[in-house]
Amino acid sequence: AQRVTQPEKLLSVFKGAPVELKCNYSYSGSPELFWYVQYSRQRLQLLLRHISRESIKGFTADLNKGETSFHLKKPFAQEEDSAMYYCALKTRVDQFYFGTGTSLTVIP
Amino acid sequence: SQTIHQWPATLVQPVGSPLSLECTVEGTSNPNLYWYRQAAGRGLQLLFYSVGIGQISSEVPQNLSASRPQDRQFILSSKKLLLSDSGFYLCAWSTGRREAFFGQGTRLTVV
DSSP states (O other), X not given: OOEEEOOOSEEEEETTSOEEEOOEEEOSSOOEXXXXXXXXXXXXXXXXXXXXXXXXXXBEEOOBTTTTBOOEEESSOOGGGOEEEEEEEEOTTSXXXXXXXXXXXXXX | OOEEEEEOSEEEEOTTOOEEEEEEEESOSSOEEEEEEEETTTEEEEEEEEEETTEEEESSOOSOEEEEEETTEEEEEESSXXXXXXXXXXXXXXXXXXXXXXXXXXXXXXX
16 A cells, blocks of 8 residues: 655754755555645645656755655755645556645744 | 636534535546545545546545536535544645646534
8 A cells, every 4th residue: 555654743944954854655556756835824736746856946856766765855944945845646546645744944 | 727626715514414515627627636634743635536527436434425526526525524524625636647736625614
């Protein structure tokens, strides 16, 4: 069965510090991984996906199949990065499974 | 462009009353449709998934049901609400190899 694990419920970093949000997954097939973000009073929206290999708002995430991880990283955190972040896995039949989320607070 | 509408935004219902939450998608055809429940500390729990009209898959046993009477309409229902049905419900859609797009959500409080 598929499973997405985000071990940190809360994460606080100072502005300008590096940030890493952890995500591990379990899936028997070839996974497609995503990071979603939810800012205060806004709807859940896509941040980035592993197949695009892009950097969005300074965030990057690399799929490590050996470690079954898809950690989200940013070298210098900004106050506007404070939000709820969800890691998600898409199965071969287009079902999306989400982790429990990590609430990131960037301290000025 | 595609849009997703979900209503109502908030709802307060007494225990034992029925429920109907509606979700519609515009600008796309034959989307995959999803209902999720979002709870603090529990993330997003997939409740129902639909690949077409009348085709519903339930992920977890519960007091809720879903229907898809039209291609771009997805309804979440209950005949008799329980206190434990309180929560934040999200509708989402996707097509092909794209990501899932979410509605604004409905905050349901059962009293």
